[in-house]
Amino acid sequence: MKQKKRVLVIGGAGFLGSHVADSLSEQGHEVTIYDMKKSRYLRKEQKQIIGDILDEAMINKALKGIQVVYHMAGISDIEESFQRPVDTVKFNILGTTIILEACLKNKIEKFLFASSAYVYSDSGSFYRISKQACELIIEGYAEKGNLPYVILRYGSLYGERADRRNSIFRMLEDALTTGKISYAGDGSEKREFIHVKDAADLSVEALQDRYNGQNLILTGVDSINYSELLKMLNEMMHGKLKIEFKKNKSKTHYALTPYSFNPKLGRKLVTNPHIDLGQGLLNMISQIHHDLHPELKDKFGLLVNEK
Ligand SMILES: NC(=O)c1ccc[n+]([C@@H]2O[C@H](COP(=O)([O-])OP(=O)(O)OC[C@H]3O[C@@H](n4cnc5c(N)ncnc54)[C@H](O)[C@@H]3O)[C@@H](O)[C@H]2O)c1
Structure with missing residues (x-):
């Protein structure tokens, strides 16, 4: 699918959705x-x-004249979803069903859904359960009518526009404001972090017809554990960070891998070249620092207080 399309990005004001909207606009x-x-x-x-x-009439109206739908709205935080199971079912499962119903009615050419690398793990609680349900409902709608779809299973995202629900953002903001990072775990937990801009570009790449009906895994290229990541951050902060490992490990997050055995395979889609983790973290630190100190202006690479 190389032609320019009229695209609706549902959840497009959010962290990932706003970057996907940017990538789509950049591609015309x-x-x-x-x-x-x-x-x-x-x-x-x-x-x-x-x-x-959840507003069926509004969704149907918004879909008039639209060719492609990216659905990235709902409860996106695992901890929030754990605390609010009824809302998770309402927004994530019912919300997705309302959108799919409207997509069939409005003869949408392609539906792309933000799922998670957690989808077939044993962790992730109601969040994971809602993503599993959505994937099955999408397949159900594709069987019911003609709705080409792509499921995008994102791994751990990081990058500009994140907020405190994002683990890397929390660590960086704490490092910059308190000089201390408290991490719940022993540091052995592994992640394949992917920069949100790479994830967004891959999400646009997924528009190509050869990905129809596929589950694409969008995670980073390199795997890193939290001990290594924290060591890297400490080096970036000139060894001045205090790092504390708290014993109460998260009940809702996975340790080594989000994958557990399931016959439904996903294909990993990678970008090459991609944003290097170290560089991506530095950019994020600079953005958080800028947000914390709006009075400082960048002049020839130096931060200057003009007041
Ligand atoms: N951020 C990650 O690391 C990550 C990883 C895997 C999957 N995902 C998935 O990607 C999608 C986007 O995640 P994100 O991190 O950008 O989350 P986000 O919370 O930043 O964005 C979600 C957006 O959806 C909107 N929204 C929520 N409920 C809505 C409703 N009822 N009606 C209309 N809009 C509503 C919010 O206002 C927000 O702008 C989610 O489905 C999430 O589960 C995210």
Whole structure:
């Protein structure tokens, strides 16, 4: 699918959705964002509709004239989902079903869904359960009518526009504001972090027809454990960080791998070249520092207080 499309990015005001919207615009697609909150990142060439995914009439209206739908809205945080199972079912499962119903009715050419690398793990609690249910419901709709789809199973994302729900953001912000990082675990927990911009570019790549009906795994290229990651951050902070490993390990996150045996295979899609983890972290540190100190201006590579 190389032609320019009219695309609706549902959840496009969020962390991942806003970057996907950017990548789509950069490739010349006509982008409209559908989100319950106003996007801070809306570009001149993008439109936004403010609405809830549970509002069937609004969703149907928003889909008029749309060819491709990216669905990235709902409860996206594992801990929040653990605390709010009823809302997780409502927003993630019912919300997705309402969108799919509207996609069939409006003869959408392609539906792309933000799932998770957690989807067939034993961790992730109600969040994982909601993603499993959504994947099955998508398959059900594809069988019911003609709805080409791609399931995008994202791994651990990091990068600009994240907030405190994101583990890397929390660590970096704590490092910059308190000089201390408290980590719940022993540090052996492994992750394949992927920069959100790489994930967004791959999500646009997934528009190609050869990926129809596939489950694509979008995780980073290199695997790193939290001990190594924290060591790297400490080096970036000139060895001045205090790092504390707390014993109460997370009940909802996985240790070594998000994968457990399941016959439904996913194909890993990788970018080459990609944003290096160290470079990506430095950019994120610089953005958090800038947000914490808006009074400082960058002048020829030096931070200057103009007041
Ligand atoms: N961030 C990650 O590391 C990660 C990893 C794997 C999968 N995902 C998935 O990617 C998607 C996007 O994640 P994110 O990190 O950008 O989350 P996010 O919370 O930043 O973005 C979600 C967006 O959905 C909107 N939204 C929520 N409920 C809505 C509703 N009822 N109606 C309309 N809009 C609503 C929010 O306002 C928000 O802008 C989610 O489905 C998430 O599960 C994220």
